Amino acid sequence: MPKVGWIIDLTKCIGCHACYVACKAENRTPLRTDWRTVIMRESGTFPAVKREFISLSCHHCDQPACLKSCPTGAITKRADGVVLIDQSKCNGCRYCTFACPYGAPRIDTDTGKVSKCTMCVHRLDAGLIPACAATCLTGAITFVPDFTGTTGARPADMHDPALTKPNIKFVMPS
Amino acid sequence: MNVTDATLLVKIEGGRPAAFLRASEAGIVGGTNTEFVVWSGGAAVKFNTVDTADLLPGAVTVNGITCKTAFQLYVERVREKTLAEWSAICGVPVATIQKLGNELAAAGRKGCVTMYRGSVQHTNGTYTGMAILSLNTLMGNYNWKGGLSFGGGGWSTSYSGAPYSQNTVPGGVTESGVQLTRVKSKYEISTEYANKVAAGQNPYPARRPWFPLAGHYNYQEIFPSIEDEYPYPVKALILYWHGMPYAAPSARATFERVMNARVNGDYKLPLVVAIDIAMGEATAWADYVLPDTTYFERWSVVGLTPTTINKASPVRQPVVGTVNPANGDYVGVLPQARIMEDIFIGLGNAMHAIDPSVPKPPWRNAWDYWGKAIANLAAQSGGPGTEAVLARGGRFEDHTEAYDGARLRHRFGGRIYFFSEKLATKHHPMTGEWFDGLPKYEPICDLLGRPVAEQDQGFPLELISYKMSWHSQMHTCRYPWLMSIQAENFMEMNPVDATARGLRTGDRARLVSASAPEGVEGLVRVTSTVAPGVVAVSHHFGHWEMSSRPGRVNGVQTAFDASRRAGVNANLVMRADPVLPNVTLQDVVGGSSSFYDTRVEVEKVA
Numbered sequence: 001m002p003k004v005g006w007i008i009d010l011t012k013c014i015g016c017h018a019c020y021v022a023c024k025a026e027n028r029t030p031l032r033t034d035w036r037t038v039i040m041r042e043s044g045t046f047p048a049v050k051r052e053f054i055s056l057s058c059h060h061c062d063q064p065a066c067l068k069s070c071p072t073g074a075i076t077k078r079a080d081g082v083v084l085i086d087q088s089k090c091n092g093c094r095y096c097t098f099a100c101p102y103g104a105p106r107i108d109t110d111t112g113k114v115s116k117c118t119m120c121v122h123r124l125d126a127g128l129i130p131a132c133a134a135t136c137l138t139g140a141i142t143f144v145p146d147f148t149g150t151t152g153a154r155p156a157d158m159h160d161p162a163l164t165k166p167n168i169k170f171v172m173p174s
Numbered sequence: 175m176n177v178t179d180a181t182l183l184v185k186i187e188g189g190r191p192a193a194f195l196r197a198s199e200a201g202i203v204g205g206t207n208t209e210f211v212v213w214s215g216g217a218a219v220k221f222n223t224v225d226t227a228d229l230l231p232g233a234v235t236v237n238g239i240t241c242k243t244a245f246q247l248y249v250e251r252v253r254e255k256t257l258a259e260w261s262a263i264c265g266v267p268v269a270t271i272q273k274l275g276n277e278l279a280a281a282g283r284k285g286c287v288t289m290y291r292g293s294v295q296h297t298n299g300t301y302t303g304m305a306i307l308s309l310n311t312l313m314g315n316y317n318w319k320g321g322l323s324f325g326g327g328g329w330s331t332s333y334s335g336a337p338y339s340q341n342t343v344p345g346g347v348t349e350s351g352v353q354l355t356r357v358k359s360k361y362e363i364s365t366e367y368a369n370k371v372a373a374g375q376n377p378y379p380a381r382r383p384w385f386p387l388a389g390h391y392n393y394q395e396i397f398p399s400i401e402d403e404y405p406y407p408v409k410a411l412i413l414y415w416h417g418m419p420y421a422a423p424s425a426r427a428t429f430e431r432v433m434n435a436r437v438n439g440d441y442k443l444p445l446v447v448a449i450d451i452a453m454g455e456a457t458a459w460a461d462y463v464l465p466d467t468t469y470f471e472r473w474s475v476v477g478l479t480p481t482t483i484n485k486a487s488p489v490r491q492p493v494v495g496t497v498n499p500a501n502g503d504y505v506g507v508l509p510q511a512r513i514m515e516d517i518f519i520g521l522g523n524a525m526h527a528i529d530p531s532v533p534k535p536p537w538r539n540a541w542d543y544w545g546k547a548i549a550n551l552a553a554q555s556g557g558p559g560t561e562a563v564l565a566r567g568g569r570f571e572d573h574t575e576a577y578d579g580a581r582l583r584h585r586f587g588g589r590i591y592f593f594s595e596k597l598a599t600k601h602h603p604m605t606g607e608w609f610d611g612l613p614k615y616e617p618i619c620d621l622l623g624r625p626v627a628e629q630d631q632g633f634p635l636e637l638i639s640y641k642m643s644w645h646s647q648m649h650t651c652r653y654p655w656l657m658s659i660q661a662e663n664f665m666e667m668n669p670v671d672a673t674a675r676g677l678r679t680g681d682r683a684r685l686v687s688a689s690a691p692e693g694v695e696g697l698v699r700v701t702s703t704v705a706p707g708v709v710a711v712s713h714h715f716g717h718w719e720m721s722s723r724p725g726r727v728n729g730v731q732t733a734f735d736a737s738r739r740a741g742v743n744a745n746l747v748m749r750a751d752p753v754l755p756n757v758t759l760q761d762v763v764g765g766s767s768s769f770y771d772t773r774v775e776v777e778k779v780a
């Protein structure tokens with residue numbers, strides 16, 4: 001069965017955070033429980049200065065460190081590759097927040113448990129794409145239903161994809 | 175192709191370009207005072223009688239009048255300074271200017287220079303805007319694919335032959351007289367001017383500036399004019415979503431003096447009514463607040479900017495609340511909120527009930543008004559009808575209609591000017607000098623034309639404001655999802671300036687200017703995205719109302735959200751005009767506030 005993944009185009013992202021807001025609106029996550037974030041950083045000195053925007057959520061890895069770390073069996077990986085945290089089984093121990101190299105699992109500020117990007121499974125199951133990808137006005141986020149290959153080029157300081165085999169690729173600025 | 179004024183002769187009077195020469199003045203037989211004149215074959219002739227005319231004939235004398243072509247004047251203006259001198263003023267290296275010039279020239283009609291607030295909302299903004307547009311004139315890119323667009327425009331909600339007559343109010347009044355802010359009026363028509371002349375005095379400066387050429391309502395002059403009762407006292411003010419003390423530079427102190435005069439019983443402004451969606455910085459002071467609906471709860475036809483080259487009329491309609499299908503009555507989410515048009519129609523009906531000689535509004539409700547307006551635009555030139563327009567969220571031309579070969583389909587048809595006669599024939603209302611009809615560089619000045627930099631010596635940094643990509647001007651502080659992206663804003667500075675002041679990201683500091691020595695206090699962020707010598711503050715934060723603190727309604731404390739107060743508002747520090755300190759620096763030609771010309775210092779707060 002094909003597996004899901006992302007292609008994030010760093011040459012297109014303008015840091016508008018529409019994906020972030022779309023995620024909150026779609027999933028009604030509590031304030032500061034942010035399944036998708038946009039990293040904003042800069043390099044260089046004036047006038048040769050560059051800004052970088054990187055929109056990230058969960059990479060729905062092939063070898064999810066979160067899943068291995070979970071003592072209650074709350075984290076599962078579906079046949080299509082979506083990694084989910086079952087809120088009825090999560091006990092809030094936060095092991096997965098330490099295990100994930102990419103910071104995807106988030107403490108739910110309402111329940112004290114941990115939740116993360118579900119890749120909008122309720123939308124996928126209805127034949128739709130995730131809300132962030134549907135909202136991004138520049139086309140920087142592409143949801144891929146049949147992800148193949150490995151991460152390849154990635155933003156500086158992102159942890160080694162060999163750790164968990166994430167299903168994400170980046171289009172990097174030349 | 176568009177025509178320009180390049181070859182038209184301009185009269186030189188008193189050493190300055192005064193106005194276009196007319197055929198009647200040139201002594202041309204049968205020439206009238208509406209016909210322009212060109213120089214062709216060594217003689218002055220009517221502009222529309224020859225195919226070619228001289229572009230750069232130098233100074234020529236016509237019927238005893240010294241003239242130059244508009245283009246000659248433009249070229250002379252450009253060459254008043256060397257490239258090195260221009261470069262020294264703007265801080266862009268000569269090599270960069272030349273490189274950009276070459277790239278632009280190579281792009282031909284597909285090269286375009288555009289502007290928005292940053293380049294023109296300064297005291298010299300109109301002249302700068304003219305200079306920028308003249309580059310497009312040189313490129314000849316008007317109405318060409320890739321060139322300067324005037325926009326596709328939209329369909330009309332009211333036109334002759336429309337299904338419904340929308341813009342005629344039976345028994346309605348039409349506006350007349352001078353606006354409070356003196357927009358579109360010349361000082362020279364005022365009683366003040368006549369009295370000073372009659373008394374043998376120099377009529378300049380006017381007590382406050384007049385703006386004969388400003389097209390918009392120069393917002394920043396409203397409260398200062400009310401305070402000065404100039405040109406007349408005001409009895410009532412109706413505000414709509416108005417946040418002037420927050421949104422206009424250096425406006426809060428004047429606004430609060432006017433409002434406190436009311437509190438103290440010194441009624442400069444007897445009645446203030448606000449229609450608003452939130453208890454904003456101005457609305458919080460109103461005598462009556464009529465709650466408006468949100469953009470999710472209303473109809474409207476949205477105008478587009480010239481960046482949209484297709485013709486389009488987006489139509490907004492309620493997506494929440496309930497519309498009565500029988501009569502279009504709308505009830506929004508909150509029981510007391512009303513669509514603005516419903517408020518007006520309700521007021522009209524109430525006035526009619528009190529005094530039957532006041533005509534009853536011809537509409538039942540907001541939908542009755544907007545439904546007819548939308549029906550008009552949906553019917554214009556064989557349109558698809560209301561149902562189709564509402565279903566699509568508007569009426570849109572097919573995108574393939576944008577171009578006509580290498581040209582835009584929707585074009586500007588008028589003459590394009592290097593020399594603005596309209597400008598050259600008006601006086602500066604304060605200095606009494608003629609305005610200049612040509613683009614020019616002038617330093618940032620106060621209302622008497624005196625450079626501000628010289629008056630702000632102790633303030634080495636330049637203050638700019640900007641908008642972040644996820645906020646709009648003043649209302650988005652109410653959206654917790656947006657406020658959770660970044661809880662407050664910063665005084666953003668280059669590492670060079672921060673280091674010199676011992677400042678690091680996260681330090682508390684005070685931003686002060688000559689006219690706001692008490693300043694505002696906030697956090698510093700050190701970033702190379704800001705040029706040395708500049709402090710940048712985003713403009714969405716630093717509210718003091720917006721239900722960021724508890725209010726009282728009928729003795730009961732209202733809900734509030736303190737997170738809306740976070741951050742700093744640079745407008746509170748922006749420069750008051752040294753000549754009239756109750757208003758900000760402004761462009762006397764175009765009428766805009768200056769949003770960028772304040773010099774500041776950032777002081778560490780221990």
Ligand code: SF4
Nearest residue numbers: 058059061065066100
């Ligand atoms: S990104 Fe982190 S949370 Fe998501 S599947 Fe991989 S390890 Fe688990």
Ligand code: SF4
Nearest residue numbers: 013014016017019136
């Ligand atoms: S919506 Fe798209 S452009 Fe905007 S921040 Fe997200 S990824 Fe970037």
